[in-house]
Amino acid sequence: MAKSILSYSCTACGAVHKKWGGKCDACGQWNTLTEEAPLSAGPKGKSLGATKGRVIGLSALSDEEPPPPRSVSGMAEFDRVLGGGLVPGSAILVGGDPGIGKSTLLLQAVARFATAGLKCLYISGEEASAQVRMRAQRLGLQEAPVQLGAETNLRDILTTMEAEAPDLVIIDSIQTMWADMVDSAPGSVSQVRAACHELVTFAKKRGCAVVLVGHVTKEGQIAGPRVVEHMVDTVLYFEGERGHQFRILRAVKNRFGPAAEIGVFEMTGQGLAEVSNPSALFLSERGQAAPGSAVFAGIEGTRPVLTEIQALVAPSSLASPRRTVVGLDSGRISTILAVLESRCGIPFTGLDVFLNVAGGMRVSEPAADLAAAAALLSAREDVALPADMVIFGEISLSAALRPVGQAENRLKEAAKLGFSQAIAPRGTKVAGNEGITPRQLPDLVTFVGDMFGAG
Ligand code: TYD
Ligand code: MG
Secondary structure (H helix, E strand, O other): OOOOOOEEEEOOOOOEEOOOOOEOOOOOOEOOEEEEOOOOOOHHHOOOOOOOOOOOOOOOOOOOOOOOOOEOOOOHHHHHHOOOOEOOOOEEEEEEOOOOOHHHHHHHHHHHHHHOOOOEEEEEOOOOHHHHHHHHHHOOOOOOOEEEEEOOEHHHHHHHHHHHOOOEEEEEOHHHOEOOOOOOOOOOHHHHHHHHHHHHHHHHHHOOEEEEEEEEOOOOOEOOOHHHHHHOOEEEEEEOOOOOOEEEEEEEEEOOOOOOOEEEEEEEOOEEEEOOOHHHHHOOOOOOOOOOEEEEEEEEOOEEEEEEEEEEEEEOOOOOOOEEEEOOOHHHHHHHHHHHHHHHOOOOOOEEEEEEEHHHOOOOOHHHHHHHHHHHHHHHHOOOOOOOEEEOOEEOOOOEEEOOOOHHHHHHHHHHOOOOEEEEEOOOOOOOOOOOOOEEEOEHHHHHHHHHOOO
């Protein structure tokens, strides 16, 4: 029979190793291996096959299952990202950089849920109750019937949760929780995993929704690490650019709703304000038609969002010119530059290229290809695109334009915001009642000829 032996796990990627080493072989990080408590081999040290368990109840796939009842906070942006409200017994992880506003968002949300009649606990492992109370006063939420606790001992927290039987518990943050049966420091992989497991088990057993706050490491992973992401039902990231007021709550995984849904907020002196019309906000800084600017009609989750893509192209003094991309996938931009160069005969050699999405938004749709190419060409040729034009479409390596989904929604949103022209790939399905009839083009070469003459 195998002896239970110590193992070592990497705090960056979660890989488990038998031997300690200075470097994790799986992800290449240094000094990230920490000791894990040995796994127990079950009752009396027998393997699972040796002792009988009980027979579990099975059911047919066709059994009727009513949709989960949901509680809404009334914060429409928050409810939508959850998939239409909070599901009882669900476990939700809210990740984000320190200082981005996670505690503020959750305090506001929990106050709304409590006012709506849910029994809510807010457990802070980072701040004293007085600090949380002061923040609540600043946000004008001191009357909300939320019960506060400042504690990091998980056993005490679970006992309290058992006694209080709440509907919703916020744990701020999972990295400060300390489970006394695990022999390592708070924040280590074993601690975070154990704390998360206990809390998620409690949530499922008691039908109490649990929201875990997780700080993200600089590599963009939730510290302590991916293990937490697959233990919970829903993973939300709260993100924003430093120096911008906009904050975006993005669902990256949701067992109870569409993933990739976003909620948009603005950080103000009175906390986070909901932004119900993000397109208007992202386009608000746009002035007169200027070279290098293109408006992309995108889809985020279930909703259309218009964003401005800005490009600057300048002669470079460097041997390998700069390619600085913010808010878009830089690999895709390199591909677009290569397609422009080899298929359309428009070289970018000897030119620095800067590209970004205005307002600190991040766009990952391939449908943004054509708008990015338009911004690049407009900057390079120093010709402004029409101010009332939106663009969408995917570019293939052969420079053909590929139609993208939800064209109607994109066009309707653009029409609502006062745009009157659109460029889309040939074959785009439209019903004809969107308010804008797009010009449908077969490939990038035609686009260049149409917009910029001979190029
Ligand atoms: P916080 O919620 O503490 O961030 P996190 O929990 O993600 O670490 O947010 C802190 C920041 O938010 C801080 O820099 C101040 C700012 N803030 C405002 O601008 N307005 C407000 O009303 C509040 C409460 C915070
Ligand atoms: Mg906080």
